[in-house]
Amino acid sequence: MKMLLRDINHAPDKFQVSEHNCCGCLHCMVVCAEIWGEGSSLNSARVKVCRNTGDYYGYSIYFDSDCRSGCKLCAKWCPYGALQVKEG
Amino acid sequence: MRTDCLGKILNIDLDNAHITETNVLDNYQDYLGGMGLANLLAARYADRVTDPFSSINPLIVTVGTLAGTPAPSSSRTSAMTLMPLNGAWGSANAGGGFAARLKWAGYEALVITGRSPKPVYLAIDNTAVKLLPADALWGKGILETTETLWRQHKDSSVIAIGPAGEKKITFALSLVDNMATLGRGGLGAVMGDKGLKAVVVKGTQLPKIVHKSKFLALAQDVHQRMRKLSWRNQWLRQGVYLGWSRWKEELSTENFSRRLPSEQIDRLSPQAYEKHIVRPLACISCPMADKATVKTGGAAKPISYGLQAALSGARWGAKDISQALDGMIEANDYGVDDLTLYAVVGWAIDMYQAGILSKEDTGGRALAHTAEEYGLLAREILERRGLGDLLAEGFMANKERFGEKGIELAVHIRGMDLISDPRPHSSGFLFSQLTNPRGPYVVQGNSPAFTPGKKPASLRRFLLSIGVSEDKAKIIAPDDGELDLALLVRHTEDWYAAVSSLGVCARQPVIQCYDPDSAARMVAAVLGIDFNGEDLLQVGERVWNQYRLNNGHQGQGQEILPDQLYQPLTVPGSEDYLLKNYEQDRKVTPQYVENSLQRYYAKRGWDNKGRVTSKNIERLQLSQ
Numbered sequence: 001m002k003m004l005l006r007d008i009n010h011a012p013d014k015f016q017v018s019e020h021n022c023c024g025c026l027h028c029m030v031v032c033a034e035i036w037g038e039g040s041s042l043n044s045a046r047v048k049v050c051r052n053t054g055d056y057y058g059y060s061i062y063f064d065s066d067c068r069s070g071c072k073l074c075a076k077w078c079p080y081g082a083l084q085v086k087e088g
Numbered sequence: 089m090r091t092d093c094l095g096k097i098l099n100i101d102l103d104n105a106h107i108t109e110t111n112v113l114d115n116y117q118d119y120l121g122g123m124g125l126a127n128l129l130a131a132r133y134a135d136r137v138t139d140p141f142s143s144i145n146p147l148i149v150t151v152g153t154l155a156g157t158p159a160p161s162s163s164r165t166s167a168m169t170l171m172p173l174n175g176a177w178g179s180a181n182a183g184g185g186f187a188a189r190l191k192w193a194g195y196e197a198l199v200i201t202g203r204s205p206k207p208v209y210l211a212i213d214n215t216a217v218k219l220l221p222a223d224a225l226w227g228k229g230i231l232e233t234t235e236t237l238w239r240q241h242k243d244s245s246v247i248a249i250g251p252a253g254e255k256k257i258t259f260a261l262s263l264v265d266n267m268a269t270l271g272r273g274g275l276g277a278v279m280g281d282k283g284l285k286a287v288v289v290k291g292t293q294l295p296k297i298v299h300k301s302k303f304l305a306l307a308q309d310v311h312q313r314m315r316k317l318s319w320r321n322q323w324l325r326q327g328v329y330l331g332w333s334r335w336k337e338e339l340s341t342e343n344f345s346r347r348l349p350s351e352q353i354d355r356l357s358p359q360a361y362e363k364h365i366v367r368p369l370a371c372i373s374c375p376m377a378d379k380a381t382v383k384t385g386g387a388a389k390p391i392s393y394g395l396q397a398a399l400s401g402a403r404w405g406a407k408d409i410s411q412a413l414d415g416m417i418e419a420n421d422y423g424v425d426d427l428t429l430y431a432v433v434g435w436a437i438d439m440y441q442a443g444i445l446s447k448e449d450t451g452g453r454a455l456a457h458t459a460e461e462y463g464l465l466a467r468e469i470l471e472r473r474g475l476g477d478l479l480a481e482g483f484m485a486n487k488e489r490f491g492e493k494g495i496e497l498a499v500h501i502r503g504m505d506l507i508s509d510p511r512p513h514s515s516g517f518l519f520s521q522l523t524n525p526r527g528p529y530v531v532q533g534n535s536p537a538f539t540p541g542k543k544p545a546s547l548r549r550f551l552l553s554i555g556v557s558e559d560k561a562k563i564i565a566p567d568d569g570e571l572d573l574a575l576l577v578r579h580t581e582d583w584y585a586a587v588s589s590l591g592v593c594a595r596q597p598v599i600q601c602y603d604p605d606s607a608a609r610m611v612a613a614v615l616g617i618d619f620n621g622e623d624l625l626q627v628g629e630r631v632w633n634q635y636r637l638n639n640g641h642q643g644q645g646q647e648i649l650p651d652q653l654y655q656p657l658t659v660p661g662s663e664d665y666l667l668k669n670y671e672q673d674r675k676v677t678p679q680y681v682e683n684s685l686q687r688y689y690a691k692r693g694w695d696n697k698g699r700v701t702s703k704n705i706e707r708l709q710l711s712q
Contacts, residue, residue, distance in 0.1 A: 023370035023377045024185070027311075030373070031158050033294055034304065040294040042192060050243060056235050056266075057369060057381045057390055077158070077308075079315055079375035080368075 015075055015083055022049060022059040022082035028074035035073060036066075047074045047083075093296045093615050095194040097129075098217060100210060102282050103143060103202030107217050112196055117617060118709065122152035122187075123179055124589035124631040125197055126168040127638060130177055131711040133170075134638040140172040140274065141256065141281045149190070149198040149247070149287070152591015153611055156191030156295045158307045160314055160601070161593040163188040163372040165247070165264055171526065172258040172274035173428070173482045174503030177638045178526035179588075180271040183371035183379065183392075184264030185245040187591055192291025204283035211241060212289040222285035227251060229421035231389065234266045237288045244290040250423025253280035255472055258482040259428035263420060267369050267379040267390045272425045273504055273526060274482075298616030306610050313601040314375045323597055324368055327378025329358040329395045334539050337665075339402035340509035342457040343434030344499040346658040347509070347665070348402050355408040356398040364413060365394075376597050382417075384410045389417045396426070399508055403430035404462035422470055431505035432479050433465045435498045444494040449475050499650045502527040506650075511657040511665040513540035514676055516580065519573045522647045522681070523581070523688060525639035531594045535580040537571065540670065547571065554583040555604040555625050571670045574688035585635070586628030630708040633692070637700045637710055647698065649681055 029045045037044035046067035052058045061082065075083040094116065096109040112125075119128045129148050137145045147169045154162040165187040171178040190198070193214050200210070207222040225233050230250040237246045245265050252260035253276030260276030261269050271278075279285070297303045314320070323330060339348045339356070354360070366388040370377035381388040391397070391413065400419070401412025419426035439445045440455035447454065451474050455461055468476025478486050483498040483505075499505060504527030510518035520533030536542050536550050547565040552558065556579050564572045564579075583604075584594050590611065592602060604621030612619040654677070656664035667676040674680075689696060693704045705712065 020367075023368050024372070025370040025374050025377070026185075026188075026372050027158060027375070030156075030294065031304070034158060034297070034300065037294070040296065042292045042294055051238060053239060056238055057367065057388070077311065079311070080370070080377070 014070060014072060014086055016086050017061055018082050018084070019059060019061055021080045022061060023080050024049065024051070024059050025079065027077040027079065028061075028083055031073050031077045035071065093298060095191060095196045095295070097197045097199060098195050098212070100198065100200045100217075100219070101202045102200065102204040102208070102219070102284065105204070105219050107219070115709075115711075117615070117619075118627065119631060119634070120153045120589035120611070120627055121155065121196055122150055122164065122166040122589040122591045123181065123585055123635075124627060125150040126166045126179060127631055127634040128711055129197060129199060130168045130638050131634060134177060134641045135712075137170050138175075140170045140175065140278055143203045143282075144201055145170045145278060147198075147200040147275070147278055147282065147284070149200075151187040151191045151196055152589060153614060155187040155591040156189075156291075157297060157373075157614065158304060158311075159373065159590075159592070159610055160307065160311045161371070161374040161376060161595075161598040162591045163374065164588065164591045164593055165190075165270060166588060166591070167270055167275060169271070169275055169278045171271075172256070172277045174273060174484065174527055176273065176502060176526045177635070178271065178273045178275065179635055180273075180275055181531075181588055181594075182264045182268035182270035183374070183593065184268040185372040186247055186264045186287075186289060188372040189245040189289045189291045191295050192293055193289055194291065194293055198287065200282065200284065203281065207283050207285050209237070209286040209288060210284065212287070212291070213241070214291055214293065225285050226254060230263045230423050231266055231421045233286055234263065237286060241288050241290055244288050246286055246288045248286035248423075249276040249279045249284075250421060252422050252424035252470060253277050254285075255470075255480070256280050257424055257469065257472070257480040258485070259425045259432070260423050261425050262423065263392075267392055268371065269392050269420070269425070272428065272529070276423045295614070297614050299613040303610060303613035306606055306613065310601050310606065311375060314597060317597055317601070320376070320597070324377060325362055325365065326358045327393050327395070328595065329361060329393070329398075331539055332358050332395075334513065335395060335398070335508065337512035338508035338510065339398065340511075340657055341402050341405055341434075343431070343438045343497070344506075344509055344652050344657075345438075346660070347512075349660045352407070356401055356406070356412060357409070358394070360409040361394040361398070361413075364410065371593070374593065374598075376593075376595065378595070382413055384413050391417060391420070400426035400430055403427070403434060404466075405457070405459040407459070424470060427507065428482075428505050429466055429469065430462060431499065432469065432482065433462050435483065436465060436475065436479055437461065438497045439490060439494050442493065442497060444490055444497075445475070451475070496651065499652050500527070501647065501649065504528050509657060511653060511667045513672065514573075514667055514669055515540055516573055516577055519577045519684065520581065522649065522685070523577060525636050532584050533577045533580040534584060534594045534596065534599060535576065536596075537573065537576055537580075537670065540672070544571070547576070550600070551576070551579065553600065553603050554579065555621055570674075572687070573670060574684040575691050578688055578691045581632050582625060582628035584628070585631040586624050589627055589631055626708075630710065633700050633704055633708050634710050636694070636698075637705070637712070640699055647685055649678070654678065
C-alpha cells in the first residue's frame with residue numbers, strides 16, 4: 001500500500017490511508033472544505049484528492065499541515081475505505 | 089429566493105466566439121436545476137429549431153440544485169438538444185464529475201449555440217472561460233482526448249466526443265470523464281456539427297448553502313442509508329448487473345428475432361464480468377460506485393457499466409463478455425452508441441435478406457447475421473463508407489431509399505432502438521420507454537416495477553416512499569387485479585424528473601434512499617426557501633409536462649410499439665416468449681397498449697393524442 005501523508009503531524013496516527021481503495025467521490029475533500037474551509041473554497045480543504053497522471057483512474061490523497069482538529073470527518077464520510085480511522 | 093446561492097448561466101456563441109454570462113431565470117424555483125432547468129431553457133428554442141444541425145440548435149448542459157454539495161450521488165449532468173437520430177428534444181443525463189465541477193466554477197448551465205469555423209474546445213477554469221483550438225484533438229478517440237485534457241487542465245472534468253460525433257453519425261454520443269455516456273440519440277453529432285470537440289471544466293468554489301449544518305445532517309442521513317443497504321457490497325461489484333435474472337431473458341439478437349442461446353447468455357453473466365474488473369470508479373459525491381476500469385487483455389480501460397456490454401454484445405453475437413466489453417469500449421472511444429449501432433446493423437442485414445438491399449448496395453457482400461458481418465458493417469457506418477453512409481443517418485432518414493417495407497423492419501420507438509427486448513416480461517421499463525418523448529432510454533421512470541414478479545405490497549411500499557398517496561397506491565398495485573403500469577409510470581416519471589432536477593442519480597439504490605420530504609428539505613436548506621415534498625413532486629410533474637410540451641412542437645405525439653414485439657420471440661430449446669402484461673396472464677395487443685396509453689394521457693391531464701393541454705399549461709405555469 002502506498003501512503004502519501006505530507007506536512008502533517010498527527011494524521012498518520014489517526015488514519016489508515018489506502019489510496020488504492022479511493023474511487024474519486026471526493027466526499028472527504030468537499031465535507032472538509034464545507035466545515036473548515038475559508039470562504040467555502042475547495043482549495044482550503046485540509047485533505048485533497050487528486051487524479052493521478054499516467055494512471056488516470058487512480059487517486060492520490062494528501063493532507064496539509066492545517067489538519068489539526070482531529071474531526072475525522074473525512075474518514076467518516078469516506079464510503080470506500082480509502083480513509084479509515086485507526087482503532088484504539 | 090436568494091439568487092446568491094446560484095451560479096450564472098454561461099452563453100457561448102460559437103459563430104462569433106462570444107461568451108456572456110446571464111442570471112438564472114426568475115422561476116428557477118419552479119423548475120430547479122438539472123433536467124428542469126434544461127427543459128426551461130430549451131423551451132425558448134422549441135418552436136423555432138427544427139433541424140438538429142442548424143446553428144441555432146442549442147446544446148444545453150445543466151447541473152442540479154444539489155450538485156457540488158455533499159448530497160450523495162448528486163453530480164448528474166443533464167443535457168438537452170434537438171437530437172439528430174429522431175428529431176426529438178432529448179433530455180440526457182450522465183454521471184461523472186462534470187456537474188459538480190461546473191457548479192464549483194460558478195455555473196448552473198451552459199447554452200452553446202452557433203458553429204465554430206475551426207475545431208475548438210471550451211475551457212472553463214472558474215470564471216476564466218476560453219475557446220481553445222482543438223485541431224490536435226480532432227480525429228482522436230474520446231479516451232485519449234479526455235486524458236490529454238486532464239493532463240493539460242489538472243483536477244478537471246471533461247465532456248468529449250470522438251470521430252463519430254465529428255462525422256455527424258446520428259447516434260453519436262459523448263462521454264463524461266471517460267466513464268459515463270451522455271446523449272444517446274446523437275448529442276455527440278450536435279457537438280461535432282458545432283465544431284466543439286470537448287468541454288473541460290475546473291472549479292474551486294463550493295456553492296453557498298444557506299442553512300449549512302441542517303443541510304449536512306440531512307445529507308449525512310441519506311449517505312448512511314446508502315452505506316447500510318444490505319446489498320451495497322454486491323452493488324459495488326456488479327452495479328445494474330444486479331438485475332441479471334431479468335436482463336438475461338431480454339437479450340435478443342439478429343434484429344430482435346430470437347433470444348440468445350442460454351450458453352451464450354451465461355458467458356455474458358455478471359460472474360463472467362466480475363473477473364475483468366480492475367477497480368470501481370465513482371461519480372463525484374457517490375457512495376454507490378458502479379463505474380469501473382476493466383481489463384480484457386491489454387491496459388485497463390474505463391467503462392460506464394458492464395451490463396451495457398452484455399446488452400450490445402448480444403445484438404452482434406459476442407461470444408463472451410470479454411469480446412462484448414472490447415466492442416463497447418471501442419464504440420465508446422469512437423463516440424458512438426453501441427446499442428443503436430448494432431441495432432442499425434441488424435436492421436440492415438434484415439433489409440438485405442428481405443431483398444430491399446442488394447449486393448449492389450453492399451459492395452458485393454451477401455449479408456448475414458454473423459459477428460464478422462456486424463463488425464464489417466459497423467466499420468462502414470463509422471467511416472461513412474458505402475451503405476454505411478446511409479445507415480449512419482439512422483432508421484428514419486432514408487424512407488425514400490429503403491421504402492415503407494424497409495422502415496418496417498426496424499425495431500424502434502420514435503426512431504430510436506429499444507434498450508432490450510421486452511417480450512419476456514412487459515414491465516414499467518417497457519412502458520416508460522414508450523412514453524418517453526425522446527424515445528427509449530434507460531432509467532427514466534425507474535421503479536421496482538422494472539423488474540418482473542414484484543409483489544403488490546412491495547410496489548405499494550415504493551410508491552408511498554415517492555409520495556404517492558395510500559389510496560392511489562392501492563389503485564395502482566391492488567392485491568387482486570392487474571398492476572396499472574400506466575398510472576405507475578406517470579408517478580415514477582415525475583419522481584425521476586424531480587430527482588434529475590436536483591442532479592441526483594435515478595439508479596435504484598440511490599432513489600430508494602431519497603424521498604420527497606428529505607430531498608425537499610435539502611433544497612430548502614441550500615436555497616433558504618420554504619419548500620416541501622409536495623412542492624418537489626410538483627416540480628417533477630411540471631418538468632415532465634414541459635418536456636412533453638417542448639417535444640410537441642416536433643410532432644412527437646403518438647407512441648407506438650413496433651409490430652415485431654407482438655410476434656413471438658424464439659427461444660432456443662424452450663417455449664417462445666409472447667409479450668404479456670406484468671402479471672404474465674394476459675397477452676399484450678395493440679389495443680391493450682392503446683388503452684394503457686389513453687389511461688396514462690388522462691391521468692396526466694393530456695388530450696387523447698398525448699398532447700399537453702392548455703389547462704395543464706396554465707395550472708403548471710409552463711413556459712412556451
